[in-house]
Amino acid sequence: DAKTTQPNSMESNEEEPVHLPCNHSTISGTDYIHWYRQLPSQGPEYVIHGLTSNVNNRMASLAIAEDRKSSTLILHRATLRDAAVYYCILREKGGSEKLVFGKGTKLTVNP
């Protein structure tokens, strides 16, 4: 499984945008980029995923660099409920369905 690198922690203020970076320099052409998050005392939850194009959903946006070696998860207006550990995960298209979690980025949202 290709590896990802994320900052250990980030801080944001409530109602401001948050950009969570992820580096994946060894990504292959068939790897999807997935983001999950884990709120305190809960199981992980799916946020978003993409392959090459930027993606938007009700929770967040995913911006993927043209060379695909990095991506950014964008929370447009952070709320206190967005405080969580965010995991950037690569999964090969058609490969194993398992998720390989790294250490993730712990996001703190200040009121």
Add this chain to the structure above:
Amino acid sequence: DSGVTQTPKHLITATGQRVTLRCSPRSGDLSVYWYQQSLDQGLQFLIQYYNGEERAKGNILERFSAQQFPDLHSELNLSSLELGDSALYFCASSVEVTGVYYEQYFGPGTRLTVT
């Protein structure tokens, strides 16, 4: 609420004992995954079942085993427990269609404490 249920929420047991963790997937999901989350190892994939059959294995110890029943619920059996097995155990489920990715939905977890 993800729709995935896990029981029990908490479990405290002694070293050497055996426990069974139970997971009920979301309605219609055929795949069940088990993950272990400990402070030193983080979240690790243990095993996956699809429609009753073992599909993939991760770093699952030989003392651990799992199965998925005809009603699609799954059980994770942990035996000869050691202090290091203390962790959060998560179950996840997903619809699975070959070649198509669907997100995994995680349950609230079972916290196992081995004393």
